Amino acid sequence: MPPGPSGIEPTPYWVPAINEYLNQTKVYTLHCEKTVDFFTAWRSCYDLGEELATIESSRDNKALASALESSDNLAYTSGTDAGKEGSYVWLVNKRPIPGQWNNFTAWNPGEPNNSETKEHCLVVKNLPDGSAGWNDVPCDVSLCFVCQRFEIPDGAEVY
Numbered sequence: 001m002p003p004g005p006s007g008i009e010p011t012p013y014w015v016p017a018i019n020e021y022l023n024q025t026k027v028y029t030l031h032c033e034k035t036v037d038f039f040t041a042w043r044s045c046y047d048l049g050e051e052l053a054t055i056e057s058s059r060d061n062k063a064l065a066s067a068l069e070s071s072d073n074l075a076y077t078s079g080t081d082a083g084k085e086g087s088y089v090w091l092v093n094k095r096p097i098p099g100q101w102n103n104f105t106a107w108n109p110g111e112p113n114n115s116e117t118k119e120h121c122l123v124v125k126n127l128p129d130g131s132a133g134w135n136d137v138p139c140d141v142s143l144c145f146v147c148q149r150f151e152i153p154d155g156a157e158v159y
């Protein structure tokens, strides 16, 4: 593929259809080298040829909790209600939270609370039971973030 307009080499990109989704192996990677705001996190995953994380099943949530390691890392995912208050979507795949096809969420008790009407980004933190608890926070705070990639199946159409 030719370089994009900004000189960035496009990487093959593939997103599984919903009916393929739960059978796919997703790989989460935590980034804490430099803490960043939400959109920098979104862009940083893009620059790595990946995407900012989605969490669409309890399996995803456990895998993501493992990626967070045992530390107190608070990390951005691609969940946001910045476009419409109270209506969360995964920015990278446009699916609603909870999904129509999978009702999974893992909000901590009392969340999302849109504190001071300023919280529009979904962050994750390890819980003692090995899952990841969700909270909404302001999108401009500097945090770690989690990128994801899928194993691209043979014969899949990439773009």
Ligand SMILES: [Ca+2]
Binding pocket: 081, 082, 085, 086, 114, 118, 119, 120, 121, 136
């Ligand atoms: Ca909000």
Ligand SMILES: [Ca+2]
Binding pocket: 111, 112, 113, 114, 115, 119, 135, 136, 137
């Ligand atoms: Ca909150």
